[in-house]
Amino acid sequence: MKRRNFLKSTAVFVAGASVSVSALDFIDPKEILAANPELRWGFLVDTHKCVGCGFCVKACKIENDIPFEANVTRTWVERYVIKKDGDVVMDCPKGARDGYTTKLID
């Protein structure tokens, strides 16, 4: 990729990413794609928005016929807890299938 193209697409991407969520409601992806077939989509996740409810994990399992009780997931949500002594622990009970409901670390 040429430097110019890179800067251009970055600018487009950043511009797209900074559109506020409420403005996005008016955009129909199908229409945009029809008008600009060369368009490539990016996928942005605002991790501040994630509240750790785990509904995405549950829905993913149901949608894709993954055994619900078995401790296997295709989608999962992690949280990181920084302890007072500076240790960082990763917590992901059952892939967060039932969300994060206690302070306890699995």
Next chain:
Amino acid sequence: MKSHVWRPLYVVIAIVIGILLFRAFYVPSDFGAQERGYTFGYHRLSNEQEWKDYPAKYKGNDYCNECHDDKIEELESAHHATIPCENCHGAAFDHPDNPEKLAIDRSRELCIRCHSELIMPSSDRNDIPGIDPAEHNKGEECSECHNPHNPSLEDM
């Protein structure tokens, strides 16, 4: 070179040729044939329509809105507006044909997915009203006091 060197080499060459032959016969010609190869096209081109036609179990709020517009309107004017119907009512599948009735999840466990008070410094979780499930009206269902479609007690 001695034959004991050549022999394993022949075996390896035979295996490689075998794999290539197998691949040539076994992998369909339109597999990963997209512009950018396998990277974003790890599937058969001719298979795309098949997947588009594959029925999704979660149908989304617009589907619910076709009949339950009154409920959606109620929900959208309250705090729970961003929560999809199917989070609590379950995936629609082919409702109302099959299943005729959806099993609503009214459990405490469902509510505390978001409303158990946790300190998450880098998450908007802190902005959600939170309780300690071990203290707050233990053993009772949240929906006995809070209307899930409009959960603020002041509005009731």
